[in-house]
Amino acid sequence: xxxxxxxxxxxxxxxxxxxxxxxxxxxxxxxxxxxxxxxxxxxxxxxxxxxxxxxxxxxxxxxxxxxxxxxxxxxxxxxxxxxxxxxxxxxxxxxxxxxxxxxxxxxxxxxxxxxxxxxxxxxxxxxxxxxxxxxxxxxxxxxxxxxxxxxxxxxxxxxxxxxxxxxxxxxxxxxxxxxxxxxxxxxxxxxxxxxxxxxxxxxxxxxxxxxxxxxxxxxxxxxxxxxxxxxxxxxxxxxxxxxxxxxxxxxxxxxxxxxxxxxxxxxxxxxxxxxxxxxxxxxxxxxxxxxxxxxxxxxxxxxxxxxxxxxxxxxxx
Amino acid sequence: xxxxxxxxxxxxxxxxxxxxxxxxxxxxxxxxxxxxxxxxxxxxxxxxxxxxxxxxxxxxxxxxxxxxxxxxxxxxxxxxxxxxxxxxxxxxxxxxxxxxxxxxxxxxxxxxxxxxxxxxxxxxxxxxxxxxxxxxxxxxxxxxxxxxxxxxxxxxxxxxxxxxxxxxxxxxxxxxxxxxxxxxxxxxxxxxxxxxxxxxxxxxxxxxxxxxxxxxxxxxxxxxxxxxxxxxxxxxxxxxxxxxxxxxxxxxxxxxxxxxxxxxxxxxxxxxxxxxxxxxxxxxxxxxxxxxxxxxxxxxxxxxxxxxxxxxxxxxxxxxxxxxxx
Numbered sequence: 001x002x003x004x005x006x007x008x009x010x011x012x013x014x015x016x017x018x019x020x021x022x023x024x025x026x027x028x029x030x031x032x033x034x035x036x037x038x039x040x041x042x043x044x045x046x047x048x049x050x051x052x053x054x055x056x057x058x059x060x061x062x063x064x065x066x067x068x069x070x071x072x073x074x075x076x077x078x079x080x081x082x083x084x085x086x087x088x089x090x091x092x093x094x095x096x097x098x099x100x101x102x103x104x105x106x107x108x109x110x111x112x113x114x115x116x117x118x119x120x121x122x123x124x125x126x127x128x129x130x131x132x133x134x135x136x137x138x139x140x141x142x143x144x145x146x147x148x149x150x151x152x153x154x155x156x157x158x159x160x161x162x163x164x165x166x167x168x169x170x171x172x173x174x175x176x177x178x179x180x181x182x183x184x185x186x187x188x189x190x191x192x193x194x195x196x197x198x199x200x201x202x203x204x205x206x207x208x209x210x211x212x213x214x215x216x217x218x219x220x221x222x223x224x225x226x227x228x229x230x231x232x233x234x235x236x237x238x239x240x241x242x243x244x245x246x247x248x249x250x251x252x253x254x255x256x257x258x259x260x261x262x263x264x265x266x267x268x269x270x271x272x273x274x275x276x277x278x279x280x281x282x283x284x285x286x287x288x289x290x291x292x293x294x295x296x297x298x299x300x301x302x303x304x305x306x307x308x309x310x311x312x313x314x315x316x317x
Numbered sequence: 318x319x320x321x322x323x324x325x326x327x328x329x330x331x332x333x334x335x336x337x338x339x340x341x342x343x344x345x346x347x348x349x350x351x352x353x354x355x356x357x358x359x360x361x362x363x364x365x366x367x368x369x370x371x372x373x374x375x376x377x378x379x380x381x382x383x384x385x386x387x388x389x390x391x392x393x394x395x396x397x398x399x400x401x402x403x404x405x406x407x408x409x410x411x412x413x414x415x416x417x418x419x420x421x422x423x424x425x426x427x428x429x430x431x432x433x434x435x436x437x438x439x440x441x442x443x444x445x446x447x448x449x450x451x452x453x454x455x456x457x458x459x460x461x462x463x464x465x466x467x468x469x470x471x472x473x474x475x476x477x478x479x480x481x482x483x484x485x486x487x488x489x490x491x492x493x494x495x496x497x498x499x500x501x502x503x504x505x506x507x508x509x510x511x512x513x514x515x516x517x518x519x520x521x522x523x524x525x526x527x528x529x530x531x532x533x534x535x536x537x538x539x540x541x542x543x544x545x546x547x548x549x550x551x552x553x554x555x556x557x558x559x560x561x562x563x564x565x566x567x568x569x570x571x572x573x574x575x576x577x578x579x580x581x582x583x584x585x586x587x588x589x590x591x592x593x594x595x596x597x598x599x600x601x602x603x604x605x606x607x608x609x610x611x612x613x614x615x616x617x618x619x620x621x622x623x624x625x626x627x628x629x630x631x632x633x634x635x636x637x638x639x640x641x642x643x
Contacts (some may be wrong), residue, residue, distance in 0.1 A: 097419070131367050132391075
C-alpha cells in the first residue's frame with residue numbers, strides 16, 4: 001500500500017478544515033433560523049474523509065443524514081450546498097431537497113429520508129458497475145443505528161453474493177439521539193455483522209484519519225480489483241446534538257473527552273510535528289476555509305427563492 | 318403477427334428491448350432455472366447472468382438496487398412476481414423510485430427508468446396476501462407511471478414503452494391472463510404509447526371503465542345485457558398514469574352513465590378517482606349516479622364461495638349497469 005504523499009496529507013487536512021468550516025457556517029444558519037428545515041452536524045466525524053478523499057472522480061458515494069464531509073470530499077460547491085439548505089433556487093436540488101442533496105456529476109447519488117435505504121441503492125450502483133464492466137467503486141456510509149435495519153443486512157448479503165465493488169463504511173458514533181448504542185445494538189462492533197456475510201471487516205479509530213485512510217485504501221483496492229465488498233467500522237463520536245437546533249442529555253465529560261480527540265486537531269498536530277505543515281500554514285488553511293464559507297453563505301443568502309411554479313416541475317424526466 | 322400468451326408476449330418484449338439496449342437488465346427472485354413460462358423464461362441463455370440476475374429473497378433490496386442502478390444509467394426490469402410481495406418494497410417504490418428525482422430537483426438530468434413487474438388479482442383462491450390488486454395505492458403516490466395491460470398485444474406494446482420510459486413504471490398483469498392467448502405483432506418497433514385508452518366494445522347506453530381481468534368480466538356483462546337491449550361501451554384505460562381522461566369523458570358524454578369496475582378495494586379506489594374526474598369534467602352529462610363495482614373493502618378470502626362474495630363478478634357488474642339505467 002502506497003502511503004499518502006506530503007501533498008496528499010496537506011490536501012486532506014484542507015478538506016477536513018473546509019468541511020468543519022462549512023458545518024460551522026451551516027450550524028450558524030440553522031441557529032439563526034435561516035435554514036427553514038434542519039441541519040444534522042457531523043462535527044467530530046471528519047475522519048471519514050480518510051475514505052472519501054481517495055475516491056476517483058468516477059466513483060460513487062451514498063452518505064448518511066449527517067455532516068458535510070461527503071460533499072466537500074467529493075468536490076461539491078459549498079455555495080450551491082448552502083443555497084440548497086436555505087431552500088434557494090441556486091441549490092443543487094433547486095430548493096426541493098434541503099439536506100437531501102444529489103450531485104450526480106460528483107458521484108453523490110442523493111439522500112434518503114429513511115435510514116438504511118441507501119444500502120440497497122449502493123448495491124444497485126455496484127451492480128451497474130459490474131454489468132458495464134469498469135472498475136469504479138461505491139462507498140456507502142451508514143451509522144451504527146442504521147445497522148438495525150434489515151436493508152443493511154440484505155444488501156450486504158446481495159453484495160457478498162455478487163462480489164460487488166462496494167465499501168461499506170460504518171460511522172459508529174455510539175448514539176442515536178441521546179440513546180446509547182447498547183440499548184439498540186446487540187453487539188459492540190458492527191464489524192461483527194459483516195462476518196455473517198463473509199465480508200472482511202476492519203475496525204479503525206475513526207478519529208485518526210491516517211488510520212482510516214490506510215484501511216480504506218485496502219478496501220477500495222479490493223473492490224476495484226473485483227474481489228468484492230469490505231466493511232470499515234470507524235469508531236467515532238458526535239460532539240453536537242442530533243439536530244443543530246435540538247438539545248439532548250449526554251454526559252458532558254464524555255463529550256469533552258471526545259473533543260480532546262478531535263480528528264482535525266489530531267491530524268493537524270501530527271502534520272506540524274512531522275514538519276509537513278507549519279503552524280502558520282495550518283492557520284492559513286483554516287482562515288482560507290472560513291473566508292470561502294462566509295462567501296458561500298453570502299451567495300446562498302443573496303440567491304433568489306424558487307418560483308412557486310417550480311413546485312410543478314421535476315416529477316418526471 | 319403470432320399467437321402468444323401474455324407471458325410469451327412480455328418475454329418477446331424483454332428480449333427485443335435487451336437486444337436493442339445493453340443498459341436493460343432483469344433482476345428478481347428465481348428467474349432461472351424456471352420451469353414455468355414467464356416473462357423472463359430463457360432470458361439468461363441469451364443475455365447471461367450479468368444481465369439476468371437472480372436476486373436474494375428480499376423485495377426491498379431488489380427494488381432499492383434497481384433505483385441505484387437506474388441512477389447511474391441502467392434500465393432495470395424488476396420481477397417482483399406478486400403485487401402483494403411488493404409491499405415489502407414500498408419505501409423503495411413509493412419514496413425512492415417515485416420521489417427521488419423530484420426531491421433532488423432533477424439534479425444533473427437525473428432519470429429513474431425502472432419497470433416493476435407485478436402480478437395482481439384474485440379468483441385463484443390465494444387468500445388475502447396472494448390476491449391483491451393494489452392499483453390505487455400506487456396511483457395515489459406521485460412519480461409513478463402505471464400500466465395495466467389486458468391483452469397479450471397490449472402487454473408487449475406497453476412493456477416495450479415501459480422499458481424505454483425514463484420514469485419508474487408499475488406494470489401490472491393479472492394472474493389469470495398469463496396463459497391467455499392473443500395475436501401479437503412481431504415487429505420489434507411495435508410499441509403502444511401510454512395514456513391512450515382502448516374502446517373494447519362500443520355502446521350508446523352506459524360507459525363501463527375497467528382494467529385488466531375486469532375488462533373480461535365487463536365484456537361478458539355487456540354481452541349478456543345486449544340480449545336485454547342494453548348497449549354497453551367498455552373503455553380500457555390501459556394505463557392509469559397517465560390516464561386518458563378525455564376518452565372516458567367523451568364516452569360518458571355519449572352515454573350519460575358510468576360504471577367503474579375495479580378488483581381493488583373500493584374506498585379511495587380507482588372508481589372513486591375516475592368517478593370524481595368525470596364529475597369534474599362532465600357532471601352535466603351524467604343522467605344517473607356513477608356506479609362502482611369493487612371489493613367491498615375486505616381482504617380477499619380463501620374459500621371459493623367466500624372469495625366469490627368479495628370480488629367483482631359478471632352478475633355484480635350487470636347489476637351495477639342495470640342500476641344506472643333506473
